[in-house]
Structures are given as C-alpha cells and as structure tokens.
Amino acid sequence: MTTTRSEVDFEETARVPGAxxxxxxxxxxxxxxxxxxxxxxxxxxxxxxxxxxxxVLGESGSGKSVTAQxxxxxLDMPPGVITGxxxxxxxxxxxxxxxxxxxxxxxxxxxxxxxxxxxxxxPVFTVGFQIEEQLRLRKGMSRKDARxxxxxxxxxxxxxxxxxxxxxxxxxxxxxxxxxxxxxMSLALDPEMLIADEPTTALDVTVQAQIMDLLKDIQVERNMxxxxxxxxxxxxxxxxxxxxxxxxxxxxxxxxxxxxxxxxGHPYTQGLLDSLPRLDLKGTELRTIKGLPPSLLNIxxxxxFNPRCPRVQDICKTEVPPQHRLAPGRLSACHFAEELISGD
Amino acid sequence: xxxxxxEVRDLVKHFPVRVxxxxxxxxxxxxxxxxxxxxxxxxxxxxxxGESGCGKSTLAQVLMRxxxxxxxxxxxxxxxxxxxxxxxxxKLRRDIxxxxxxxxxxxxxxxxxxxxxxxxxxxxxEVAPKGSRAKKVRELLDVVGLNPEHINRYPHQFSGGQRQRxxxxxxxxxxxxxxxxxxxVSALDVSIQAQVMNLLGDLQTEFGLSYVFIAHDLSVVRHxxxxxxxxxxxxxxxxGTEEEIYEHPTHPYTQALLSAVPxxxxxxxxxxxxxRLEGDVPSPVDPPSGCRFRTxxxxxxxxxxxxxxxxxxRVANHPSACHFAEEKSIVP
Numbered sequence: 225m226t227t228t229r230s231e232v233d234f235e236e237t238a239r240v241p242g243a244x245x246x247x248x249x250x251x252x253x254x255x256x257x258x259x260x261x262x263x264x265x266x267x268x269x270x271x272x273x274x275x276x277x278x279x280v281l282g283e284s285g286s287g288k289s290v291t292a293q294x295x296x297x298x299l300d301m302p303p304g305v306i307t308g309x310x311x312x313x314x315x316x317x318x319x320x321x322x323x324x325x326x327x328x329x330x331x332x333x334x335x336x337x338x339x340x341x342x343x344x345x346x347p348v349f350t351v352g353f354q355i356e357e358q359l360r361l362r363k364g365m366s367r368k369d370a371r372x373x374x375x376x377x378x379x380x381x382x383x384x385x386x387x388x389x390x391x392x393x394x395x396x397x398x399x400x401x402x403x404x405x406x407x408x409m410s411l412a413l414d415p416e417m418l419i420a421d422e423p424t425t426a427l428d429v430t431v432q433a434q435i436m437d438l439l440k441d442i443q444v445e446r447n448m449x450x451x452x453x454x455x456x457x458x459x460x461x462x463x464x465x466x467x468x469x470x471x472x473x474x475x476x477x478x479x480x481x482x483x484x485x486x487x488x489g490h491p492y493t494q495g496l497l498d499s500l501p502r503l504d505l506k507g508t509e510l511r512t513i514k515g516l517p518p519s520l521l522n523i524x525x526x527x528x529f530n531p532r533c534p535r536v537q538d539i540c541k542t543e544v545p546p547q548h549r550l551a552p553g554r555l556s557a558c559h560f561a562e563e564l565i566s567g568d
Numbered sequence: 569x570x571x572x573x574x575e576v577r578d579l580v581k582h583f584p585v586r587v588x589x590x591x592x593x594x595x596x597x598x599x600x601x602x603x604x605x606x607x608x609x610x611x612x613x614x615x616x617x618g619e620s621g622c623g624k625s626t627l628a629q630v631l632m633r634x635x636x637x638x639x640x641x642x643x644x645x646x647x648x649x650x651x652x653x654x655x656x657x658x659k660l661r662r663d664i665x666x667x668x669x670x671x672x673x674x675x676x677x678x679x680x681x682x683x684x685x686x687x688x689x690x691x692x693x694e695v696a697p698k699g700s701r702a703k704k705v706r707e708l709l710d711v712v713g714l715n716p717e718h719i720n721r722y723p724h725q726f727s728g729g730q731r732q733r734x735x736x737x738x739x740x741x742x743x744x745x746x747x748x749x750x751x752x753v754s755a756l757d758v759s760i761q762a763q764v765m766n767l768l769g770d771l772q773t774e775f776g777l778s779y780v781f782i783a784h785d786l787s788v789v790r791h792x793x794x795x796x797x798x799x800x801x802x803x804x805x806x807x808g809t810e811e812e813i814y815e816h817p818t819h820p821y822t823q824a825l826l827s828a829v830p831x832x833x834x835x836x837x838x839x840x841x842x843x844r845l846e847g848d849v850p851s852p853v854d855p856p857s858g859c860r861f862r863t864x865x866x867x868x869x870x871x872x873x874x875x876x877x878x879x880x881x882r883v884a885n886h887p888s889a890c891h892f893a894e895e896k897s898i899v900p
Contacts, residue, residue, distance in 0.1 A: 283757035284728075398848045399620075428619035428784065430845045433828040437844065455758060458787075458830030462837055481834040499762030501791035503814070503829050504899045509769070510762040510791070516727050517757075 240315025245449045246295070246334070246417055247271040251309035253290055253473075255520075256302060262520040264290050266473040267309070272417065272449040277440075279452045279464035279481070281496075285517055286470040288453045292419045295451075296336050297326045313417075331358060332413035339422035341402035345394040351378075351405045352390030358412050377408040381438060400431035407438065417449040424459065436463060457500055461485060466553065469493050472518050472528035475547075478555040489556035489565055491533045527559070535560055573746060573778050574608040574631070574649075579640035581623075581630050585853060596853050600626040602802035603640070605879075608746065613772065613779040615793030615810070617786055617825070621849055622799040624782045628748045631780065632666050633657065644746070662692055665739035669751035671731035675723040681734055682719040685709070688741040695742055708737040711774075713767060729760035736767065740775070748780045753788060765792060786829050790814055798822045801852055801860040804879055808886030816884045818893040821861045826898040841898065859891070867892045 253265040265287045272278045282288045293299040295311050297318065311318045313333055318326060338344040346354060355377060356370035365373065371390065378386035381404040394402055403423060410418060420439060424432035440463055443450050454460060460467060460481070467484050469477040469492065477490040488494040495513035515532040518524055524531055530540040539559055548561040558564060582597035601623040608614050616624045629635040631642060633649060642649045644660060652660055668674040675684055685705045689696045696704045706716035712733040723731055732752060739747050749768065753761040769792060771777060783789050789796060796813040798806045798821065806819040817823045820843075827843040845864045850856055856863050862872040871891055879889040 283759065400848055428849075429786070429828045430619065430824060431848070433830075433842075433844060436830075456830065457758065457832040461832045461834045462830045464834075485832065485834050496758055497832070499759050500832055501762070501765065501785075501787040502832070503787040503790060503826070504831060510766055512762040512766060513759040516729070516760070 243312065243315030244271045245274050245314065246451075247310075247312040247315075248291065248295065249310045249312065251291065251294060251311065252307040253287075253294055253299070254305050254307055256305060257521075260521045263523055264304075264473050264520055265294070266523070268470070268473070268475055269309075270468050270475065270478065272451060274416065274449050275443070275447040277443065277450045277452060277463055277465045279454060279460040279467045280470060281454060281457065281460055281467055282470035283455055283517060285472075285520065287473040288470050289421055291470075292336065292421055292451065292453055295419065296330060296334060298336075331362060331410075332415060334417040334419065335410035335413065335415035336419040336421065337403070337406050337410050337423050339425050341399070341406045341426075342394060344406055345402060347394055350391055350393055351397065355390075355405075355409050355412050358409070362413055373412070374408075377411055378405070380411065380442070381405070381408045383408070399427055400434060403427065403431075403435050404438065407435075407442070411442065411446075414446070415448065417451070418443070419451045419453070421453045422455070423452075425454070425456070432459070439463075457496060469496075472523055473520065474528060474557060475555075476529065476557045478553075479550075480553055483551070483554060487565055489550050489554060489561050490529075490558045491535050491564065492529050494564075495532075495534075527557075535564075571609050572607040573610045574642065574644055574780075576607070576631075576642045577605045577640055579604045579627070579630060579642055580638045581626050581635060582638045599802045599852050599855060601630065602855075604799075604802075604804050606797055606804065606807060608778055608780060609794075610745075611772075611776055611778055612794040613781050613792050615789035615796040616780065616782045616799060617784065617789050617796060618799035619784060619825075619849060621801070621852060623802040623852070624799050625750055627799075628666065628750045628780065628782055631748060632664060633660065658692070662695070662742040663744050664746045664748065665742065665744040666748045666750060667732075667735050667739050667752045669754055671728055671735055671755065672723075674735055675731055677723055680720050680722055681709070681714075681726075684723070684734060685737045685741055688738065692742055704741070705737075708740060711740065711771070712737045713763075727760075729756050729764060732756060732764050733767065736764075736771070740771065743775070744777070746778045746780065748782070750782045751784070752781075754783065754785065761788070768792065786814075786826060798825065801849060801855050803860055803889065805861065805890070806886070806888045807879065812884065812886040814899050815897065816886075816895050817898060818882070818884050818886070818888040818895050819861075819890045820865050820867055820892075822888075823896050823898050824864075843898075859889070861890075 248268055248270050251265050251268045255262040255264050268291050280288045313329060352374045355374040359365045359370040359373055374390050375386045378389055383389050383404050397405060424435050464481045467479055467481055468475045471492050477493050488497060498511040499513060513532050518528055526542045527540045527545050530536050545557045545559045547555045547557050550556055550561055550565055579601055580603055581601040582599055584594045585596045586592040587595050618624050630637050637650050682705050685708055686701050689701050705719060709716045714733050753764050781792055790810055793810050795809050797804050800821050806822045817826060824843045824845050847864055850863055858874050859872040859877050862868040877889045877891045879887045881887045882893040884895045
C-alpha cells in the first residue's frame with residue numbers, strides 16, 4: 225500500500241498565489257432537451273474566501289443547484305452543456321482541468337452535502353464504511369486507522385455513541401443524524417470549501433437549528449469557505465456573510481447580508497422579502513410577486529424579471545440590465561437599482 | 569346550539585405494529601394521536617403546528633373519516649362524525665373537504681382539470697345538475713384565480729402553485745363549511761406561497777369557511793390562524809389564540825419551537841435568546857412516561873416522569889400541558 229498518495233492530492237503547481245479560494249466567472253450552462261434549449265445559467269459570477277459564508281438564494285429553477293453541480297463537476301452531461309465561463313479554485317480553472325485533477329479536488333478541495341441525506345447515502349453499506357472508503361482510497365489509510373478516524377469524525381459532528389453508530393446503516397439513523405453523518409463524510413478529506421445544497425430543508429425546525437449551529441461551528445473551526453444554497457430567507461439571515469440572489473439563471477443582486485435585508489437593491493429581492501410571512505409580525509394581506517417564474521426554454525427579452533416587476537419601464541423589455549455597482553461588494557442587475565436604493 | 573362547528577374530545581388513533589409473514593402478531597401500537605380535545609369555531613382558522621410524527625396529519629385523516637378512530641368522539645354540528653354511515657356520511661363529505669400538501673400527487677394526471685374539479689358533482693349530483701356543471705367548474709377556476717379557458721388542460725401543464733389552486737377549487741366545489749388544509753403551502757416557493765395564502769384568506773371571507781390549518785411552518789400558521797394548537801408526540805401541549813401562543817408561550821416545547829425558527833433579519837443575529845433542544849423526537853411506539861416532552865426538556869423534574877400534565881390553564885389565561893408552565897417571551 226502506498227503511503228504517499230495523500231502527498232499528490234494537491235499539486236501545488238496549478239495554484240495562483242493570492243487568488244481567491246473559489247471564483248465562478250461568467251458561467252453559462254444550457255440543457256439541450258427534446259423540447260428545446262433551456263438556458264439554465266446565463267452569466268453567473270461569485271467568489272468565496274476562506275472562512276466566509278456565501279448564501280445563494282433563489283426559488284426552484286433559478287439555477288442555484290446547477291451552479292453548485294458545475295463547481296463540483298457532477299453536472300449531468302448530457303443534457304447539460306457548459307457554454308462559457310470559468311470556475312477557478314485557487315486561481316486554477318477547474319473546467320479546463322483533467323478528470324483526474326478534478327477527482328483530486330473533489331472531496332479534499334471542495335466537498336458537498338445534499339438536501340436528502342437518505343438518498344445521498346448508500347443504504348447497503350454502514351455509515352462507517354462510507355466515511356472510511358474515501359480515507360482508504362484517497363489517503364491510503366489502513367482499515368484500522370480509517371475506522372479510528374471515522375469515529376473521530378462522528379464525534380466532531382456530535383453523534384452520540386459514535387463507536388456503535390459507525391457500524392450502523394443509514395436507515396438506523398434519524399433524519400438529523402443522517403445529515404450529521406453526511407457532514408462527517410464531507411469533512412473526511414479536510415476540504416477547504418464546503419457546498420451545502422439545502423442542507424436543512426427536509427428537517428424539522430428544532431433539528432434544522434441544531435444542524436445550522438453545527439455547520440457554523442465547523443466552518444469557524446476549520447476556516448472553511450461555505451456556500452449555502454437555500455430558499456429560506458430566515459436561515460440566510462442567521463448565517464450568511466454575503467448573499468447572492470438568483471433569478472432565471474442570473475444573479476440579480478449580490479450584497480452583504482445586513483444591507484440586503486435593510487434595503488434590497490433589486491425589485492425581486494424586495495418582492496421576496498415582502499411575500500414572507502413573519503413570525504414576529506401578524507400581517508393581514510401578504511404582498512406578493514404577481515405571475516410565475518419564466519420557463520427557462522423561453523426567457524423574456526430584456527430583464528428576465530420584467531413581466532413580474534412592479535417598476536417595469538420600456539427599457540426593461542428590451543435591454544438586459546448590466547450589474548450596477550451600488551457600493552463596495554454590492555451589485556444589482558436592475559436598470560433602476562440606484563433609485564431603488566436611494567429613493568423612498 | 570353552540571358556536572362550535574367541530575368538537576373533538578379525547579380522540580385517539582393507534583396504528584398496530586405487526587410482525588411476521590404468515591401469522592401476523594401485533595407487537596405494539598404507534599400512538600399517532602393519543603387523547604386530543606379541541607373545538608373549531610364557526611368561521612375561524614385553527615392552526616395545528618408540530619414537527620413530523622406529532623400526529624397532525626393523522627388528526628386530519630380521522631376528522632375526514634379517511635381513517636377510523638380508535639376511541640374518543642368528534643362531532644360536526646352536534647352529530648358524531650365517527651359513527652356516521654351511508655347518506656349521513658355522504659352529507660358530511662360535502663361539508664368537510666381537504667386540501668393536501670403535494671399538488672403533484674394529489675391530482676390525477678390522466679384527468680383534465682375540468683374533470684378533476686367536476687368530479688365531486690358526479691358523486692353529489694344534487695349540488696349541480698348535469699347541464700350546469702361546466703359552468704360551475706369555470707366559475708370555480710375563476711374564483712381561485714385560474715383562467716377558465718384552461719378547463720381542458722391536464723395537471724402537468726400547470727406549475728406547482730397553479731396545481732395547488734386546482735386542489736383548492738376541487739375542495740370548494742361542494743360548498744363545504746370546513747376545509748382541512750394539510751400543509752397546503754409547504755411544497756411551494758416563497759413568492760407562490762404568499763399568493764396561495766392570500767387566496768385561502770380571501771376564500772374564507774367570501775364563503776364563510778372554517779379552516780383546520782395544519783403546517784410545520786410557524787410563520788405561515790401565525791399569518792393565517794385565529795387560534796393555534798401545538799402538538800408533540802400525539803398530544804396537544806398548548807392551545808391558545810394566535811397572540812397567546814406567539815407572544816406569551818408557556819409550554820417549554822412551544823418556546824423551543826418558536827426560538828428555533830430563523831427570523832429573516834440579520835440585525836437580530838446573536839441577539840435573540842436561543843433554546844436548543846437536544847436529540848430527536850422519541851418513537852411514538854414507546855413514548856416516555858408522564859410528560860412526553862420530558863426527555864428533551866430542560867425543566868424536567870421527577871414529577872414529569874410519573875404524572876402526565878393535564879392540558880389546563882395554569883398561567884397566562886390559556887391551557888398548557890406542563891407542570892412548570894411559565895410565560896416567556898421568545899419572538900422578538
């Protein structure tokens with residue numbers, strides 16, 4: 225058994241010193257289906273630094289999960305086709321990297337956890353085996369060492385009785401425990417970056433709070449970059465440093481968390497906040513965003529939000545709004561972003 | 569007659585747990601609903617909140633007579649729902665309707681929207697004579713905010729929110745008095761969720777409906793409910809008006825539940841008092857003795873393991889099933 229395989233996990237050569245941890249740059253993805261070409265991502269850009277939490281917020285079909293899948297290199301191709309852009313990890317363009325190199329980055333560079341832990345875990349292997357598998361294959365650990373490490377990882381994610389749990393199968397775990405086990409698995413190769421795709425959506429609210437606390441603790445402890453993909457404006461407000469709001473395959477607003485909630489810089493963000501029932505406010509009528517999100521097979525001309533926008537003008541129907549820089553670290557893709565921020 | 573349209577007393581629903589292939593033996597019971605009492609007043613919305621497995625959906629099914637109850641009583645306008653048969657039961661089905669959570673599986677993909685919404689009239693022809701059905705269905709589509717022209721489309725041609733509107737139109741077809749909404753907006757995106765919630769509110773005013781509104785999202789429940797019941801492991805632990813539950817909760821579980829809901833305001837981060845519950849909900853097959861919440865409760869004393877707390881008013885003018893009920897402000 226080779227013991228030096230962990231050494232080759234990172235060929236430092238491709239890294240650019242001083243480059244951001246992860247940078248998505250003008251990414252375009254299409255799904256070529258029988259019904260036509262669905263433009264799923266239309267120029268998505270964001271970056272994440274170590275220790276930072278970026279929340280990617282959006283409704284179903286906005287492209288938030290497809291972006292994550294493209295970063296991880298697990299996008300189904302076909303039907304998916306990457307038609308433009310770069311994904312740089314420490315400055316290295318992953319889209320140009322060999323499949324061997326991508327495998328190296330997956331797990332030890334960037335790891336991912338999913339919404340539905342039961343279908344993400346293999347039902348016929350023990351939880352311990354699934355954690356140990358990566359340690360043995362990628363780090364060349366012996367069975368015994370890997371088992372020891374797996375137990376440590378289960379302890380880290382606060383699974384009680386880890387020595388017994390490591391021998392159990394996923395169905396013997398409760399929903400919250402499964403999500404913890406998946407987090408343990410994602411941490412096995414000490415990633416620098418974690419992508420959490422709706423990690424608490426399937427969980428009850430008291431368990432959701434436990435898991436979010438755990439994720440936050442682990443991130444701080446390891447100084448990891450975290451991309452939190454979610455549709456829940458409440459969860460975002462509690463954990464995010466920065467927020468990117470997606471609509472129809474574009475980022476419509478990017479901002480620090482506080483600024484976004486205090487004064488949204490895009491009518492879509494405004495609409496989302498207005499349509500949220502609040503625990504701390506008893507409202508009468510919720511303000512809603514009229515209409516439906518567009519079909520990605522047929523995205524409206526100009527601003528994709530224009531058919532639903534309360535502030536729509538003629539220019540919105542013809543010209544795609546560029547990203548307006550409203551403040552340092554604050555972008556909005558609305559023709560009237562400045563007015564929105566300064567006005568009323 | 570009282571103003572209560574539905575009265576439920578000590579309702580119990582146990583599901584047997586059977587093992588064995590040929591000779592099934594009952595080895596225990598899932599105590600899904602275990603002694604629940606409440607009233608639904610005419611024209612009000614009663615919110616029922618709780619986490620998965622607390623029995624809130626089973627409660628809905630028993631009220632709809634989709635599942636027989638194990639014991640207890642439930643009356644609709646003074647008549648016992650659980651003992652109804654034949655014509656009387658058919659009449660009940662006109663008066664109580666249900667809207668289900670998943671708009672993808674609760675509509676038959678092979679039927680047109682017109683057939684789905686019109687089907688109740690086949691079973692209850694007295695409501696709409698044959699000739700007037702198409703007109704009625706178009707009216708219903710209009711009422712729930714769909715285009716009446718789309719009467720011949722199939723469910724897959726609609727989005728999730730539109731399908732939920734179809735489910736609501738079907739529930740409205742027989743002009744019921746009560747609609748049981750079982751997680752009606754949980755599967756929808758935020759912007760669509762708000763549209764459907766507003767629709768439910770408008771329909772209540774327009775048709776004088778009473779709702780039993782079941783959901784796990786406490787913000788959604790607060791928005792629509794007049795009164796709220798909190799369930800835990802088959803029991804109701806606290807019942808009160810919307811304001812009593814959200815502003816003056818007295819049961820530790822209600823307090824923990826409220827404290828766990830993320831508030832969409834980053835300014836309040838780290839400023840709120842947070843109660844974190846340890847562990848998971850115990851199995852309803854073998855619930856803890858005494859108070860069912862005691863295994864996760866930070867206030868638990870010896871008495872909690874031996875004596876089951878009654879759902880009675882101890883403090884704050886509304887009933888709470890805790891020996892040590894105490895008012896605490898949680899929501900900022």
